Amino acid sequence: MTDIRLAIRDITVRSVLVPLARPLATRVVTIEQAPLLLLDLYTEEGVTGRTYLFGYTARGSVHMAALLHDILAMTRGDRVAPVDLFAKATKGLTLMGHQGLAAMAVSGFDVACWDALARAAGVPLVTLLGGRQRPILAYNSNGLGLIAPEAAADQAQALLAEGGFEAVKIRLGRATLAEDLAALRAVRKAVGDNVLLPCDFNQGLSVAEAVRRGRALDGEGVHWIEEPIVYDDLEGCAKIAREVATPIQIGENFYGPRAMAEAIAARAADYMMPDLERIGGVTGWLRAAALAEAANIELSSHIFPEVSCHLLAVTPTRHLLEYVDWAAPILADPLRVENGQVEIPDVPGTGIAWNEDAVAKFAVEL
Numbered sequence: 001m002t003d004i005r006l007a008i009r010d011i012t013v014r015s016v017l018v019p020l021a022r023p024l025a026t027r028v029v030t031i032e033q034a035p036l037l038l039l040d041l042y043t044e045e046g047v048t049g050r051t052y053l054f055g056y057t058a059r060g061s062v063h064m065a066a067l068l069h070d071i072l073a074m075t076r077g078d079r080v081a082p083v084d085l086f087a088k089a090t091k092g093l094t095l096m097g098h099q100g101l102a103a104m105a106v107s108g109f110d111v112a113c114w115d116a117l118a119r120a121a122g123v124p125l126v127t128l129l130g131g132r133q134r135p136i137l138a139y140n141s142n143g144l145g146l147i148a149p150e151a152a153a154d155q156a157q158a159l160l161a162e163g164g165f166e167a168v169k170i171r172l173g174r175a176t177l178a179e180d181l182a183a184l185r186a187v188r189k190a191v192g193d194n195v196l197l198p199c200d201f202n203q204g205l206s207v208a209e210a211v212r213r214g215r216a217l218d219g220e221g222v223h224w225i226e227e228p229i230v231y232d233d234l235e236g237c238a239k240i241a242r243e244v245a246t247p248i249q250i251g252e253n254f255y256g257p258r259a260m261a262e263a264i265a266a267r268a269a270d271y272m273m274p275d276l277e278r279i280g281g282v283t284g285w286l287r288a289a290a291l292a293e294a295a296n297i298e299l300s301s302h303i304f305p306e307v308s309c310h311l312l313a314v315t316p317t318r319h320l321l322e323y324v325d326w327a328a329p330i331l332a333d334p335l336r337v338e339n340g341q342v343e344i345p346d347v348p349g350t351g352i353a354w355n356e357d358a359v360a361k362f363a364v365e366l
């Protein structure tokens with residue numbers, strides 16, 4: 001590898017609204033379209049780093065775009081040294097806070113910087129990070145919202161068949177425990193005993209209800225219980241983790257590694273699953289992975305499978321990758337899954353490149 005020197009020239013952001021192949025109804029929200037913000041970071045040397053951010057709400061991408069323009073203003077001409085730039089961008093936005101939209105914008109900027117660096121080096125991101133390409137075990141998370149038991153059973157089988165998956169996530173949090181159990185049992189009956197069934201309450205329960213439903217799930221063989229209650233009630237999560245035998249999973253709403261350190265200190269969960277856009281991009285993920293190793297906690301990923309596969313490959317306590325195909329329609333070369341495992345693309349960078357025709361089709365004004 002030669003000395004890689006890149007300087008930031010420009011950033012462009014584009015907003016797209018991509019219909020989901022399978023709309024996702026959760027306890028708190030129904031998602032039918034993915035609002036994605038496509039980020040291109042141009043360097044003076046002609047190398048372009050890319051990633052996308054998830055806007056969550058219709059206007060989310062607009063706010064992140066504005067913050068990315070602020071980050072460009074403070075880093076234009078700087079050398080692409082992601083660790084330094086992460087610190088600079090975070091400091092530059094510090095009065096906007098270290099959470100929420102500011103953290104998301106810094107995370108996206110960080111991923112694009114790392115991607116540019118790996119492209120300039122001519123290696124996959126995982127190689128730049130000191131790891132190697134390996135198949136990453138994944139579960140299919142593309143559906144199984146709060147639908148009727150028979151529909152859930154059919155959809156679970158379809159989701160498993162799509163990429164040879166042996167794990168699929170089911171959303172819970174129906175009006176009653178009995179309804180949750182009916183759906184879960186229908187799915188279990190359809191998929192057999194060996195399939196892993198992580199389940200997600202999407203923050204929808206009270207602590208008392210989470211303990212009640214969690215204990216009922218203890219006999220059902222679910223792989224984990226995800227976000228039973230509001231994400232930032234660590235004390236409540238710790239109580240549930242103590243009183244429920246099934247592993248509790250949280251982490252997609254950790255803003256930066258410090259939030260994860262606090263959750264570990266509170267013994268808030270058995271498993272953790274940082275989100276690329278909230279944990280601090282590649283830089284934040286690597287620090288979270290070190291915390292997970294030190295605490296001996298299995299680490300999974302949250303959405304963004306295209307980048308997360310590189311990161312899980314260098315995560316000592318690597319657990320499961322959450323596979324979603326939400327960005328696939330606007331990618332030139334969507335991620336491939338075989339036998340339930342994601343292949344890390346053998347191309348420089350993360351492998352993210354745009355399908356410009358699809359981008360034009362799904363474009364929305366910023």
Ligand SMILES: [Mg+2]
Binds near residue numbers: 200202227
């Ligand atoms: Mg979740």
